[in-house]
Amino acid sequence: MDYLEILRRHLRLYLVVIIILNNIVLVGLWAAGLELAHLSPIGLVSCSLIISAIGALAIVYIGSNLILKPIQALRQAILSLSPDGQRTPPPDIQNLKVGRELVASMVGQINQLSSVARQTSAVNETQNHELGRNFIAQNIPLPLLILDPTETIIFANSAAAQYIGIAADQLLGKNVYMVLDMAFPDQNTFDRWLKQAKTANATATASWERVRLGVRDTHPARLFDLAAYYNRDNPDKIETMLVLFDHTKQYSQDEQAISFIALTVHELRTPLTLLRGYIEVFEEELGNSPNVDPDLKSFMQKMRAQAEQLTSFVNNILNVARVDDNQLELHLEKESWPNILKSAVNALSLQAKVRGITIHCRIDTSVPEVGVDRLSVQEVINNLIDNAIKYSGTSKVINIDSHLTKEGLIETTVQDFGVGIPSNVMQNLFTKFYRDHRNRAQIGGTGLGLYLSKAIIDAHGGTLWVRSRPGQGSTFGFTLVPYAKLAEEQKQNGDTDLTRSAHGWIKNHSLYRR
Numbered sequence: 001m002d003y004l005e006i007l008r009r010h011l012r013l014y015l016v017v018i019i020i021l022n023n024i025v026l027v028g029l030w031a032a033g034l035e036l037a038h039l040s041p042i043g044l045v046s047c048s049l050i051i052s053a054i055g056a057l058a059i060v061y062i063g064s065n066l067i068l069k070p071i072q073a074l075r076q077a078i079l080s081l082s083p084d085g086q087r088t089p090p091p092d093i094q095n096l097k098v099g100r101e102l103v104a105s106m107v108g109q110i111n112q113l114s115s116v117a118r119q120t121s122a123v124n125e126t127q128n129h130e131l132g133r134n135f136i137a138q139n140i141p142l143p144l145l146i147l148d149p150t151e152t153i154i155f156a157n158s159a160a161a162q163y164i165g166i167a168a169d170q171l172l173g174k175n176v177y178m179v180l181d182m183a184f185p186d187q188n189t190f191d192r193w194l195k196q197a198k199t200a201n202a203t204a205t206a207s208w209e210r211v212r213l214g215v216r217d218t219h220p221a222r223l224f225d226l227a228a229y230y231n232r233d234n235p236d237k238i239e240t241m242l243v244l245f246d247h248t249k250q251y252s253q254d255e256q257a258i259s260f261i262a263l264t265v266h267e268l269r270t271p272l273t274l275l276r277g278y279i280e281v282f283e284e285e286l287g288n289s290p291n292v293d294p295d296l297k298s299f300m301q302k303m304r305a306q307a308e309q310l311t312s313f314v315n316n317i318l319n320v321a322r323v324d325d326n327q328l329e330l331h332l333e334k335e336s337w338p339n340i341l342k343s344a345v346n347a348l349s350l351q352a353k354v355r356g357i358t359i360h361c362r363i364d365t366s367v368p369e370v371g372v373d374r375l376s377v378q379e380v381i382n383n384l385i386d387n388a389i390k391y392s393g394t395s396k397v398i399n400i401d402s403h404l405t406k407e408g409l410i411e412t413t414v415q416d417f418g419v420g421i422p423s424n425v426m427q428n429l430f431t432k433f434y435r436d437h438r439n440r441a442q443i444g445g446t447g448l449g450l451y452l453s454k455a456i457i458d459a460h461g462g463t464l465w466v467r468s469r470p471g472q473g474s475t476f477g478f479t480l481v482p483y484a485k486l487a488e489e490q491k492q493n494g495d496t497d498l499t500r501s502a503h504g505w506i507k508n509h510s511l512y513r514r
Contacts (some may be wrong), residue, residue, distance in 0.1 A: 010098040011067065018059050046402045069096055070103045077107045081114045134210030143244040150235045151176050151194070155238075163244060165219035182226070183345075187458055190228060191210040194240065197230045204230040210251055223251035238449045268314055277305045305351040315379060330373035330459050334483045337370045337410055339404055344381035352389055357396050359385070364403040367410055371486035380464075381412075382448035384476045388416035395473065409462065417473035421466070429466060432453045453478075461486075 075093035080088045093104050143160035145153055153171050161168035164179065171179055181188060190208065197204035206228050213222035223243040233240065283300050286292050345361050352359050386400045395417035402412040421429070430450050450464075457464045461481045469472035 005495075006101055007409075014062075014098065014199050015059070019060055022056075022059060032189075070098065073103045074106060074110075077103075077110055143246075145171075145176065145180075145236050145242040147176055147240040147242070149239045151240070153179065160244070162220065163246065164213070183212040183214065184208060184443075190226065190242075192509060193228070194230065198232065201230065202232045210247075221248070222246065223248045250460035268310075272307065272310060272314060276304075276311070279304050279307055300473060302354050305354045308347065326485060330376050330456070332371040332373055332460065332486060334369050335374055337367050337402065337480070340370075340374060340378060341370070341381065341400070341412065344378045345385070345400060347378075348382060348385045348389070351386070352398065355389055357389055357392055357393070359397060359398045359400060361400040362402070366404050367402055368404070368482045369483065370410055370480050371483040372460060372480060377460065377480070380453040380456050380478065381414075382415040383453045384478075386476075386477070387449060388414050391418045391474065392416045393418035405479065408485070409481060411477055411479045413475050413477040415473065415475040420472050421469040421474050422470050426466065426468065430464070463494045 043083055062448065073093060073096060076088060076091040080090045091103070091107070093100055093107065096103060138157050140157060143163040144155075144157045145160050146155040148154050153174055153176055156164075156168050156171040158168060161171060164171070166179065177191065184190070185208075188208070190206075193204075193206050197206075208226045211224055211226045225248055227245070228244045229241045230239065279300065283304065286297055286300060341359065341363060345359055349359060385398065385400070393396065397417060399415040400413070402410065403414070405411050431447075454464045455481075457478045463478040464476070464478040466474060466476050
């Protein structure tokens, strides 16, 4: 039944009756004035206007009361159910002259919705209370956090509170990014994964290694592995679970090892600089002497090549330490990519020549100017060419190619035809200190060059990749963003310069954007 239509009919009926009665009274007074009072026409018109005004006011007053009575009853019903309106009595619907059925129906709906809301609130409170009292969740020795769909913490066990350094009751109700200042080893961060999972998956799991928790006051720094589980539309509002596996001691030892090596290697820079200076002096003297033994010149070339290789080793160690401490800053400037690439190739040509290797370099003329940190990106090229020289085996050719991709990025590849890389090794190539055990004894290295190169290329906004087959050689490639695109990004973000950290991915959530 349409109660609203019933209300309309009642209101129309009441208003028609009131208007008819008002007109009857007006006509009766007019007739009485003519018959009894013998009023003049002007007096009669004046009295009629006064009576009409009084009648109109009466119609407005009575009509507004008729219309507002149902609305007032609904308002009173809502106030009586609100948390702050417990002192407001419910409306007396039976006394309504119009709209009684409509108001009764709507009040019933409001009561039903209120009841459902109270039940839902009670269930949620019970669930949270049950979760808080859950023996397993509370006493699991691993830090456990549970997030609702808004990424707000709805549960944290005592292990999580102790690990993070914040009381459990203070964690509840806070956004996870305000509590966990997490630094990830690459751009595959938790918040990026969660955003993708929410748009593409009903359930998803992921894990991260070597995550760093930012220092909070005097609370010690933490290093841990992170596991996450996502479940969309969970009826209990338990959408995301995080479990932290502490490896602070183990990972700290690795970092301390890097710091110690960096400190030791730093002391090599002064004697190495002197050594390279002496070699240059001797080379100049030998070059000016007409009767010099060719073997002596060859010895000096090999000494210079070894000195340059040792310099590259020292720079790698020091820069890896800076990357791990987030102290390596990259200042991206407008540069000519052919000039940078040719300069890097020329610097390593002697090292290749000593090994009998020829480097072929082809650069597409369509390559635009790039936005790079010149010294850092040269180090990437040095590392890739140095690896190609080391792992060329009996091959005597290295090909370098640079061109513009369909996506408008500058791609540079370094290809050798040497020993190649087994497929089971590929996934660990960019891990710090990792080296293939098959070649470790025959070929020197630290296992840091590719780790550092990936960090630098990622910070430039590019990607570093590899293709390889055992016995057929390897191709390492990386992309860089043209300066024009970086300048547009700079303009949109309002940056005054293009300075990036090698750990530019650490705090990429909007709350932590630097």
